[in-house]
Amino acid sequence: MAIETxxxxxxxxxSTFELTLVGDSPLIVHAWSEKAKKEILDMQMKVAKTKVRSIRNPAADFIDSLYWLTKKPAEPTMEAFYQAVAEGAEFGFPSVAFKAAAVSAGFRTGVTKNKTIPNSAFHINGDMVRIHGTPEIREDMVRVGMGAADLxxxxxxxxxxVILPIRFNTAVFTHEQIINLFNLGGFACGIGEWRPERGGSFGMYHVV
Incomplete structure (x- = not known):
């Protein structure tokens, strides 16, 4: 069969460039811990749950909530965390979250007609991008299950x-349009827990 030509x-x-974003409100991170992953897998495999609840370790929960780019401390203690920071620990965040915020904000505000075009028009290199800053432990009261309170x-x-390495199709977006889209994403959607897209005000940012 002949190919039509x-x-x-x-x-x-x-085209490629680096985009620098600066936080306008605190960023709350909550990575999936190995313990949480195991609980989900056990539930899916119908493994019997023990009735003995493990002792809560706030330091361990805090350390596990972070996306570590360097080695995570072997001991789940605040002392081990501070030692890791003193030795130059680095933390990251999934790059897809920043792209999702930009794409979602463009669609929600009517700047783009759909999410398909921007999703294929630009990309962020790498799965993780480094967060420049030092995290602190945060305690929140939340509602889980049937409304029970938990910490x-x-x-x-x-x-x-954060510095994002961007690659984009110049036939679809200009450099300025990409910048405006990320600015919109930082204001309207944000990233992390309790972000504007979920009714909160955390994880907001702007382009420098």
Whole structure:
């Protein structure tokens, strides 16, 4: 069967640049811990649960809530955490969250007609991007299950920034449009726990 050649397909032009974002409100992180993953897997495999509840360790919950780019402390204590920070510990956040915020904000505000086009028009290199800042332990009262009260211990970056390595199709968006889209995402959606997209005010940011 002959291939139709009566039309031209223009060559794709990819441009790259680094985008610096600075937090406008604290960022609350909550990575999936190995314990939480095991509980989900046990539930899916119908493994019998023990009736003995493990002793709550706020330091361990806090350490496990962080996305570690360097080695996580072997001991789940605040002393071990501070030692890791003193030795240059680095923390990250899933890059897809920043892209999702930009795409969702563009669609929600009517800037883009759908999410398909922007999703394929630009990308952030790497699964994780480094968060510049030092996290602190945060305690929150939450409602779980049938409304029962529980405590959550998570990491919070009160002051933070991030550098995103961007690749985009210049035939779809301009450099300025990409910047505006990320600014919109930082204001309208945000990232992390209790962000504007979920009715909160945390995880907001702007482009420098």
């Amino acid at each position: 009566g039309f031209d397909i223009p060559a794709i032009e990819i 959550r211990y998570r990491g919070e970056f009160k002051e933070w920034s």
